[in-house]
Amino acid sequence: xxxxxxxxELNNGVRMPIYGLGTSxxxxxxVCNDTIKAAVExxxxxxxxxxxxxxxxxxxxxxxxxxxxxxxxxxTSKVDNPNHGYEAASQAIDESLEKLGLDAIDLYLIxxxxxxxxxxNWQEDNIETWRALEDAYEAGKIRAIGVSNFMVKHLKNLxxxxxxxxxxxxxxLHPGVLQEETVAxxxxxxxxxxxxxxxxxxxxxxxxxxxxxxxxxxxxxxAQLLLRFSLQHNFVPxxxxxxxxxxxxxxxxxxxxxxxxxxxxxxKLKFDDFEAPDVDIxx
Ligand SMILES: NC(=O)c1ccc[n+]([C@@H]2O[C@H](COP(=O)([O-])OP(=O)(O)OC[C@H]3O[C@@H](n4cnc5c(N)ncnc54)[C@H](OP(=O)(O)O)[C@@H]3O)[C@@H](O)[C@H]2O)c1
Numbered sequence: 001x002x003x004x005x006x007x008x009e010l011n012n013g014v015r016m017p018i019y020g021l022g023t024s025x026x027x028x029x030x031v032c033n034d035t036i037k038a039a040v041e042x043x044x045x046x047x048x049x050x051x052x053x054x055x056x057x058x059x060x061x062x063x064x065x066x067x068x069x070x071x072x073x074x075x076t077s078k079v080d081n082p083n084h085g086y087e088a089a090s091q092a093i094d095e096s097l098e099k100l101g102l103d104a105i106d107l108y109l110i111x112x113x114x115x116x117x118x119x120x121n122w123q124e125d126n127i128e129t130w131r132a133l134e135d136a137y138e139a140g141k142i143r144a145i146g147v148s149n150f151m152v153k154h155l156k157n158l159x160x161x162x163x164x165x166x167x168x169x170x171x172x173l174h175p176g177v178l179q180e181e182t183v184a185x186x187x188x189x190x191x192x193x194x195x196x197x198x199x200x201x202x203x204x205x206x207x208x209x210x211x212x213x214x215x216x217x218x219x220x221x222x223a224q225l226l227l228r229f230s231l232q233h234n235f236v237p238x239x240x241x242x243x244x245x246x247x248x249x250x251x252x253x254x255x256x257x258x259x260x261x262x263x264x265x266x267x268k269l270k271f272d273d274f275e276a277p278d279v280d281i282x283x
Contacts, residue, residue, distance in 0.1 A: 003254050004043035008236065010167040011190040014144045016107065017074050018231065020046030021247065022196070022240030024053045031242050032062040038244035040066040042251035045073055048170075048194075048238045049100075050111055051080035051092060056099035064101070075100060078111035078148060078170075079133070081283055084118055084125050089132035093141055108133055108142045109170055112283050113154040119282040126154065127161045134164045144168065148196075149279045152185045159189065170194040173235050174226060175201055176271040183233075195235035199226050204271050211266075218256050221249060228253045229266050 007015035021039040026032050032055060036047060049059045056077060063070055077100065083092035089110075096105060110129055118125040133145040146168030147158065158166060169186050171179055173195035186193045205211045206222045214225055223239075227250055230237035241247050258266070 004251055005045070008192055010144050010192055011165055012144060012167055014106070014167070016144070016168070016192065016236065017044070017046040018236055019227075019251075019253075020044065020048050020074075020076070020194070020236060020238040022238040023047065023049045023055055023059055024240055026240065026242055027053070027055045027058060029058050029061060032058040033065055034244045035241060035247050036062040037066045038247040039251070040068045040073075042248045044247075044251060046076065046236070046238070047073060048076045050078035050109075051083065051096060052078065052111055056096055060100040060102070070102070074106040075102065076107040076109065077105055078109040079129065081112050081115040084110075084115050084129045086128045086132045089129045090136065093132065093136045097141060104140060105142050107144045107146060107168060108136070109146045109148045109168065110150075111148050112279065113147070113150050114280050114282055116282045119280075122154070123157045126158055130158055130162055130166075134162065137164060146170070146191070148194075149277065151182050151279060154279070155182075155185060155189065155191070165189065166191055168192050168194055168236075170196055170238070172196050172200075172276055173230065173233070174198045174274070175205070175229065175266045175269040176274045177276050178233075178267065179276050183235075193235050195230045195233075195237045198230045198235075198237040198239055199223055200274055201269070201271050202226060204273070205269070208269075214258075214262055218258070220253070220256060223250055224253050225258065225266075228256065228258055229263065232258055232263060 021044045077096045079092045114122045144167045146166045148170035
């Protein structure tokens with residue numbers, strides 16, 4: 001956690017950067033180009049996209065003009081919900097490879113555990129979808145495989161029925177939504193946890209007097225505090241901005257440490273507006 005260049009070892013030996021750029025909502029090519037270029041200049045190496053974001057083509061183009069060899073980057077994508085099942089997921093992986101313009105994707109995830117029309121059979125559905133990821137992994141199309149929004153019961157189902165253990169679980173995590181049970185289970189199973197939407201409570205926290213005092217004490221913005229908070233939990237935070245200057249600001253989180261007392265305060269914050277998503281609702 002000393003530098004943006006630090007990496008964490010996944011359970012298959014692949015090393016993944018400890019911090020990443022999200023891209024959801026960024027479909028415009030110029031926005032993708034400018035933010036990914038700013039990210040690379042600031043030291044980000046992990047770029048997170050998904051079929052669902054409709055921007056794999058744009059991200060693929062943007063990483064080629066970012067001033068770095070594509071092999072230096074760690075690219076993640078995810079199978080979209082309508083593409084569950086062995087055949088559709090296998091095809092989805094090939095489509096992602098083509099859209100991104102890559103020979104192999106560094107990390108590919110099942111985006112959501114319970115999807116429309118297959119909710120009653122989510123156990124079998126995830127096993128079949130996972131088999132497509134396992135086969136693509138063994139064929140060298142993907143360097144690491146994982147899941148997203150999987151709670152303990154979804155993980156247990158997969159672990160009991162897989163050939164290859166998931167390496168990553170990407171879930172919503174920030175003050176007020178700490179998903180302790182899932183995080184502890186992942187830690188026990190050597191599944192690295194990525195944090196999506198780590199900046200969610202930025203507005204609410206900006207109005208909190210103690211947080212305001214922390215921004216002065218550390219000389220950091222609320223966004224930087226939130227991202228550092230995530231790193232100090234050993235999550236891999238993924239954060240998105242459509243503005244290059246914010247992408248740069250969000251990377252300046254490796255030169256300070258939030259004290260234990262302040263972490264305790266942030267850990268206890270609760271917000272009415274946020275809760276972990278109900279992943280059992282079919283999407
Ligand atoms: N697996 C999943 O189901 C899932 C779900 C959601 C997200 N994700 C991934 O996680 C990534 C991050 O999540 P997210 O995009 O929802 O949320 P986020 O990164 O927590 O927050 C993004 C929001 O914060 C604003 N922002 C960014 N930097 C800021 C700064 N320094 N100061 C003030 N505001 C700032 C952005 O506005 P501007 O863009 O206007 O700067 C945007 O509105 C996504 O892009 C995606 O890759 C995954």
